[in-house]
């Protein structure tokens with residue numbers, strides 16, 4: 001399998017986390033060995049909330065109970081395939097937790113005036129100082145465009161985002177860098193904090209030339225390393241939950257870690 005035609009925030013983040021993981025996921029199309037509960041929760045929360053606003057865009061008034069039906073269906077689809085590392089969760093508990101997050105968000109923000117959901121864009125990126133083009137265009141999907149042309153990225157997290165984590169986040173850097181090309185006014189990050197009592201953290205990602213330059217430098221370095229075929233492993237604490245750990249580390253090491 002060749003290099004994907006486009007880069008994306010997910011590709012940049014994956015490479016930054018572990019170049020070998022990048023190669024396994026995007027070049028070898030390797031089958032994940034398992035998936036974590038956070039991935040299940042995040043994808044179902046996104047799809048159910050996306051469904052709610054898409055339904056409204058289609059000029060029908062969905063109810064929260066209907067959105068919870070979507071949670072059930074999407075949850076069943078999300079746990080199909082690679083086994084889930086359930087950890088402390090039972091399937092029923094994780095489903096209830098996911099439904100609670102969706103209910104909480106829609107009770108808080110269900111009246112949000114959304115102009116588009118999962119908007120797809122391909123953008124040619126140029127370094128703000130040198131004008132050099134990023135080797136591959138950036139493919140991005142915006143979670144929501146809200147009234148007034150602001151873009152909202154929805155996240156789920158166990159703890160609130162810090163200023164530092166926003167500043168060094170390649171996805172937010174990418175989206176902040178292309179706001180003009182997207183015809184968007186500003187980027188907001190809304191984080192559903194996955195506590196027993198969920199809460200919503202709302203952050204604005206401010207335009208900042210230094211941050212934009214940092215993002216372009218980082219993206220450029222990553223894209224050049226990918227093009228040059230550099231995919232070394234980056235062993236560390238994330239290996240214990242890596243979805244390719246057996247293939248990468250070998251069965252014996254992976255089982256020893258899991259024991």
Ligand code: SF4
Pocket residue numbers: 018019020021024233234235236238239242243244245248249
């Ligand atoms: S097991 Fe570790 S080194 Fe190997 S791909 Fe996964 S994160 Fe990278």
